[in-house]
Amino acid sequence: MQSPLFELLDVTLSRAGNVVLDGISAEIPEGAACIAGPSGSGKSSLLRLLDRLVDPARGEVRYRGRDVRTCDVLELRHKVSLVPQLPALLEGTVKDNIEFAARLAERSPDVGRVLEHAGLDDSFADRDAGRLSVGEQQRVMLARSLAQKPEVLLLDEPTSALDESARDSIEQTLLRLRGELGLSYVLVTHDPEQAARMSEWVLRLALGGTRA
Amino acid sequence: MSAPVDVSLGQLAATLVLVAIAIVVSVWVHVDLERDIAVAVARSFIQLSAVGLVINAIFEEDRIVFVIALITAMVLFGALTARNRARRVPGAFWPLLMALATAGGLTLVLVVVLGVFEPEPRFLVPVGGMVVGNAMTAAAVALNRLGDDMRAAAPRIEATLALGATASQAALPVVRSSLRSGMISLVDSTKTTGLIFFPGTMVGMLLAGADPVDAVRLQLVLLWTLLGSVAIAALIATSLAYRNFFTPAHQLRDLPE
Numbered sequence: 203m204q205s206p207l208f209e210l211l212d213v214t215l216s217r218a219g220n221v222v223l224d225g226i227s228a229e230i231p232e233g234a235a236c237i238a239g240p241s242g243s244g245k246s247s248l249l250r251l252l253d254r255l256v257d258p259a260r261g262e263v264r265y266r267g268r269d270v271r272t273c274d275v276l277e278l279r280h281k282v283s284l285v286p287q288l289p290a291l292l293e294g295t296v297k298d299n300i301e302f303a304a305r306l307a308e309r310s311p312d313v314g315r316v317l318e319h320a321g322l323d324d325s326f327a328d329r330d331a332g333r334l335s336v337g338e339q340q341r342v343m344l345a346r347s348l349a350q351k352p353e354v355l356l357l358d359e360p361t362s363a364l365d366e367s368a369r370d371s372i373e374q375t376l377l378r379l380r381g382e383l384g385l386s387y388v389l390v391t392h393d394p395e396q397a398a399r400m401s402e403w404v405l406r407l408a409l410g411g412t413r414a
Numbered sequence: 415m416s417a418p419v420d421v422s423l424g425q426l427a428a429t430l431v432l433v434a435i436a437i438v439v440s441v442w443v444h445v446d447l448e449r450d451i452a453v454a455v456a457r458s459f460i461q462l463s464a465v466g467l468v469i470n471a472i473f474e475e476d477r478i479v480f481v482i483a484l485i486t487a488m489v490l491f492g493a494l495t496a497r498n499r500a501r502r503v504p505g506a507f508w509p510l511l512m513a514l515a516t517a518g519g520l521t522l523v524l525v526v527v528l529g530v531f532e533p534e535p536r537f538l539v540p541v542g543g544m545v546v547g548n549a550m551t552a553a554a555v556a557l558n559r560l561g562d563d564m565r566a567a568a569p570r571i572e573a574t575l576a577l578g579a580t581a582s583q584a585a586l587p588v589v590r591s592s593l594r595s596g597m598i599s600l601v602d603s604t605k606t607t608g609l610i611f612f613p614g615t616m617v618g619m620l621l622a623g624a625d626p627v628d629a630v631r632l633q634l635v636l637l638w639t640l641l642g643s644v645a646i647a648a649l650i651a652t653s654l655a656y657r658n659f660f661t662p663a664h665q666l667r668d669l670p671e
Contacts (some may be wrong), residue, residue: 218668
């Protein structure tokens with residue numbers, strides 16, 4: 203039997219003395235998955251666990267059947283690419299950002315193509331990343347991850363800072379990437395409707411970091 | 415050289431009037447530095463007097479081992495003092511100690527090897543003191559900045575780590591700006607030296623009656639030496655200290671505010 207994309211085995215995570223996730227177990231399948239729940243339910247922390255940006259105090263996180271702590275962490279993060287909630291681009295142009303990400307994963311960057319996948323046109327390549335709107339920066343963050351040719355995208359509230367039309371447009375982009383590139387994604391959202399629209403499988407968390 | 419200058423205790427006491435002005439300003443504008451000023455004046459008096467006695471003893475003994483002991487003590491106290499300015503950097507003491515020890519040691523070895531100074535206590539003690547002092551300031555400023563910027567830039571650093579960058583790649587922009595902060599004040603003051611202010615050594619030599627040309631040359635030797643040692647200190651302090659913000663798995667540590 204094929205292992206699930208991610209497995210969480212009795213995962214507990216604390217931050218600054220507070221329990222953020224409390225004994226979570228789940229199997230996240232390939233495809234389009236969502237983690238839904240109110241703010242304070244530990245959704246973002248769970249996503250960071252999957253990318254090993256943080257380790258659990260107890261329990262185990264597995265990627266395709268393997269404990270992430272036994273993987274080469276840099277390689278894991280090239281395969282499993284996390285796009286944070288707030289854009290945090292490096293100084294320089296959009297192209298600089300994309301090329302930086304591609305180089306890290308030892309890919310040759312096709313800047314025009316990844317911009318197109320992220321729903322931006324070529325003209326963005328030479329623009330200063332710091333001067334774009336939040337929505338545009340969010341798309342550059344996505345393009346930067348795509349430049350690494352990841353197996354999985356981890357998306358932390360990718361539309362929370364956007365208006366409705368920008369949100370729809372990002373959602374369409376993600377569904378298209380899922381269809382065209384066969385990319386799996388795990389999307390974190392506080393919006394149950396978005397979870398229903400965007401996923402085939404949903405993990406619901408409750409306040410206090412337990413399964414709802 | 416002419417007779418050394420003689421400063422009486424009366425003259426020394428008279429300069430306290432200027433300290434009083436500083437205290438009045440602090441109280442008047444509510445800068446809240448009057449206690450610090452008083453402590454600074456008291457400490458400078460006690461410390462310099464004590465060091466004067468120690469230097470006197472070292473000059474009389476004329477043995478390098480005492481010079482090394484004195485510089486080692488300066489490095490140790492320098493690292494402890496700088497640590498207070500770098501409170502937001504976890505485990506800042508060791509990087510500071512390494513930075514000051516290397517800057518002090520390497521600079522003194524270089525000036526002796528290059529034939530700039532004779533390996534004698536009367537050169538090594540004052541030069542060593544200046545080097546360690548300036549290295550301490552540079553390293554403290556650099557780590558102070560590092561502590562603030564690592565927190566401010568945490569989202570960007572974590573986003574870079576999420577791309578599979580190493581801790582050193584993710585921290586590089588912050589390390590670079592911290593290093594720059596540590597070095598910039600000496601670089602700037604070196605640029606404007608003689609135009610806007612007269613540096614201490616030159617002032618001291620002129621007051622002591624030295625030939626201005628000699629005073630200028632010695633001042634340049636010291637300024638240029640300090641540039642090198644400050645760069646060494648800030649580089650070592652930042653490039654060791656940034657690691658304390660990360661785990662071995664290239665994760666940002668949870669930091670207390």
